[in-house]
Structure formats: C-alpha cells, structure tokens
Amino acid sequence: MIRNFDLDLLRSFVAVADLGSISAAARRVGRSQSAVSLQMDRLAEMLGFPVLERKGRGVVPTPRGGAFLDDARRLLDLNDQVLNQHLHGSFAQPLRLGFVQDVGEGVMQRILVRVAASFPQAPITVRVCSTLAMLEKVMVEELDLAVGFRHETELPATVLLREPLVWIASRHLRLDREAPVPLVLFENPCICRSAAIAALSAAGRGFRVAFTSPSLPGLMAAVGAGLGVTVRSPRSLRHDLAVVNDLGTTALPDMEFVLYGRSGARTEALTKVEEILCEEIRREHPLYAVA
Structure with missing residues (x-):
C-alpha cells in the first residue's frame, strides 16, 4: 500500500508528459535517461498501472496516466507553494x-x-x-x-516550443484562383507576415494586403469576417475557421516560442x-x- 508519494517520481513524470520524451525530461530534472526510465517503472509499479505508452518516436501518458497527471501537478504545485511560502514568505520584489x-x-x-x-x-x-x-x-x-x-539577440534564450505555421481563413471564404490572395496580417515586423509573403512570392501567386492590425484579436476578427487569409499557428483555429491547403505554396516554416531572460x-x-x-x-x- 502506498503511504507517501515520492515527489521526485512525480516531477520526472510531469516532465516526461510535458516534453513527450524521456531523454528531454532527464535533462530537465538533472538525471540520466536510464534513471528516469527506472523512475517511470517504479511509479507504474506503485500505482498498479502503466503511466506512459509509446506514440511514434515519443511517449505520452496512458489514459489512466493522463488522469493521474493532473493530480501529480497539484501535488507538486502544493509542495512548491508551501516551500516558497516559507522560504520566500517575505519575497515581495516585483x-x-x-x-x-x-x-x-x-x-x-x-x-x-x-x-x-x-x-x-x-x-x-x-x-x-x-x-x-x-x-x-x-x-x-x-x-x-x-x-x-x-x-537574434545576445540575451540568454531557451527554445520552448516549435509549432507549424498554417494558412487560416473563414470556413465560408471562397478564393478566386485568378485574383490576388487577400492577406490579413500583423504590421511589420512579423514572422508570420514575412512567411506569408515569401511563400506566395516563391509560388508566383499574386497577393494583396487586405487588412493589417497590431492586435491578434483584431486580426482574427478580420479573418472570421472573411476579409482574407492569414498565417498563424494551429492554436489560432476556432470553430468558424479552417486551414487552407490549396494556395499552391510549399510548406510554411515553423513558429518557435523562446524564453528570454536577463544576463547574469x-x-x-x-x-x-x-x-x-x-x-x-x-x-x-x-x-x-x-x-
């Protein structure tokens, strides 16, 4: 019978679930890959069910492991909150x-x-x-x-996530193949704007800038209203939007989220x-x- 959870096991499990890779999780928690693999075996033995399964080249939580994952996060958050409250109880710097x-x-x-x-x-x-x-x-x-x-910067930087860029438009938008593609874009500088224009230019497809905005809600409202096509990551999709696959361009580049911090x-x-x-x-x- 389990009396106490080993928080190190939970921390490694959360890292594996977040990163989809035992080797990447091992680097995050400062252990060897084999040590993290043994931790996952031990956690599964303690719980009485497998917590991870293979999917492609990575690993994902099993259905029961996914349900346990939320509880593991809560336990770790409570542990960290209590520690920080007592170790940094007077911490009030912005x-x-x-x-x-x-x-x-x-x-x-x-x-x-x-x-x-x-x-x-x-x-x-x-x-x-x-x-x-x-x-x-x-x-x-x-x-x-x-x-x-x-x-490009000299600041400390850590790549957190890569996401594919896709063409997105209203489900009701119908594009005329003979007419320039109407684009809905952020103002310069913007990696999505540059990617959209470069892709269409390389494919020899005409385009026009139909709408610009410095605001993402404004941009997506214009897309939803059918003013044109934009380039964003799939996380921008809504029920009224769809990915456009027939513009005749090659695959768009990835979008990379990076964590920047101060030197020192x-x-x-x-x-x-x-x-x-x-x-x-x-x-x-x-x-x-x-x-």
Missing part, C-alpha cells in the same frame, strides 16, 4: 513578465495562477507586446523574463518562475516540444 499575443489567454492564466500561488506577496506586471519590444525591455531591465518568437545570475524566485513558464507553454503541445 515579477515582470512579457508575452507575445500568440501565447494565448488560457496559457497566461495558468501561468499567473501558479506564479501568484508561489509568490503571494510579489506584485506581478505583465506586458503583452511584440518580441522586439520585449527584448528591448529585458535589456534595460524593465522585464525579468519574456516569451516571444525566435530573434538568476535569483531562486526567477528560476522557479522560469520553470513554470517552461512547463505551461510546453504543456500545450508536448509532442512538438523541443527535445
């Missing part, structure tokens, strides 16, 4: 975070719930803006950590916040996470 809009409201909400629980006395500031704007704020120490798209030593608090950011963003699409 935590300043930046995100690109594509991270998504749901992911940001989960991140803020966990950060606020770990550091209840710390004022939290969030800026949602472009990657370039965030990098500038990190460099002048107006932000502590930022999640944006890949960009990390405080223990920022290390914990960084861990939360990595886990929650990679949790969206664990099999496509960077190994």
Whole structure:
C-alpha cells in the first residue's frame, strides 16, 4: 500500500508528459535517461498501472496516466507553494513578465495562477507586446523574463516550443484562383507576415494586403469576417475557421516560442518562475516540444 508519494517520481513524470520524451525530461530534472526510465517503472509499479505508452518516436501518458497527471501537478504545485511560502514568505520584489499575443489567454492564466500561488506577496506586471519590444525591455531591465518568437539577440534564450505555421481563413471564404490572395496580417515586423509573403512570392501567386492590425484579436476578427487569409499557428483555429491547403505554396516554416531572460545570475524566485513558464507553454503541445 502506498503511504507517501515520492515527489521526485512525480516531477520526472510531469516532465516526461510535458516534453513527450524521456531523454528531454532527464535533462530537465538533472538525471540520466536510464534513471528516469527506472523512475517511470517504479511509479507504474506503485500505482498498479502503466503511466506512459509509446506514440511514434515519443511517449505520452496512458489514459489512466493522463488522469493521474493532473493530480501529480497539484501535488507538486502544493509542495512548491508551501516551500516558497516559507522560504520566500517575505519575497515581495516585483515579477515582470512579457508575452507575445500568440501565447494565448488560457496559457497566461495558468501561468499567473501558479506564479501568484508561489509568490503571494510579489506584485506581478505583465506586458503583452511584440518580441522586439520585449527584448528591448529585458535589456534595460524593465522585464525579468519574456516569451516571444525566435530573434537574434545576445540575451540568454531557451527554445520552448516549435509549432507549424498554417494558412487560416473563414470556413465560408471562397478564393478566386485568378485574383490576388487577400492577406490579413500583423504590421511589420512579423514572422508570420514575412512567411506569408515569401511563400506566395516563391509560388508566383499574386497577393494583396487586405487588412493589417497590431492586435491578434483584431486580426482574427478580420479573418472570421472573411476579409482574407492569414498565417498563424494551429492554436489560432476556432470553430468558424479552417486551414487552407490549396494556395499552391510549399510548406510554411515553423513558429518557435523562446524564453528570454536577463544576463547574469538568476535569483531562486526567477528560476522557479522560469520553470513554470517552461512547463505551461510546453504543456500545450508536448509532442512538438523541443527535445
């Protein structure tokens, strides 16, 4: 009979589930691949059912392992919250975070719930803006950590997640093959804008910019209204939108989410916040996470 869970087993299990890879999880938790494999065998033996199964080249939780995963997260969060409350009970320094809009409201909400629980006395500031704007704020120490798209910089950077870019339009939009493709785009600079224009140009397909906006909700509202086609990751899809596969272009590049931080030593608090950011963003699409 299980009397106490080994939190190290749970932490390794969550890492494997998030990353879809035992080797990647081993690097995150600072153990060897064989040690993490043994941990997963031990956890399955303790619970009485397998927690992982193979899928393609990676691993995913089994149905029962997936149900247990949420409980494992709660146990680890409670453990970390209690520790941080007592180790950093007086920690009240501001935590300043930046995100690109594509991270998504749901992911940001989960991140803020966990950060606020770990550091209840710390004022939290969030800026949602472009990657370039965030990098500038990190460099002048107006932000502590930022999640944006890949960009050349001397700041410490960790690739969190790669997602395929796709063409997206309203389900009701009908494109005239003889007419220029109407594009709905962010203002420059934007990796999705550049990818869309480059792909159409390489395919010899005409296009026109039908709508621009600095706001992701504004952009997606225009797509939903049928003003044109845009390029985003699949996470932007809604019930009224669909992927467009007949524009005659080659595959679009991937979108990479990158965690940027300030140069120099990390405080223990920022290390914990960084861990939360990595886990929650990679949790969206664990099999496509960077190994």
